[in-house]
Amino acid sequence: MFVGSLRLKLLINGSRTLKDKRQVVRSILDTVRSRRNVAAAEVGSLDNTSVAELGFATVNGQMNKVRESVDWIVNFIQDNYDLEILEQEITVY
Numbered sequence: 001m002f003v004g005s006l007r008l009k010l011l012i013n014g015s016r017t018l019k020d021k022r023q024v025v026r027s028i029l030d031t032v033r034s035r036r037n038v039a040a041a042e043v044g045s046l047d048n049t050s051v052a053e054l055g056f057a058t059v060n061g062q063m064n065k066v067r068e069s070v071d072w073i074v075n076f077i078q079d080n081y082d083l084e085i086l087e088q089e090i091t092v093y
Contacts, residue, residue, distance in 0.1 A: 004059075025052050036072060051086070
């Protein structure tokens with residue numbers, strides 16, 4: 001069994017209030033959860049209006065499937081949201 005974890009620190013462009021931020025964060029988390037079999041949550045920077053820290057975790061019997069899911073999440077977020085990835089930490093074991 002292999003476990004993959006991903007932590008992203010994101011700068012959300014155009015977010016001026018916590019409501020703006022939460023709308024983007026909820027969209028990301030809900031969409032990723034529905035399209036991939038992963039656990040997802042906001043894990044830091046909760047009171048910052050333009051920075052979000054998100055964590056994702058997945059488990060699979062094949063390491064390449066775990067890595068594929070983690071890579072898909074990063075690419076999906078970059079391609080579909082107006083934000084910048086400030087930090088990215090991937091662990092597969």
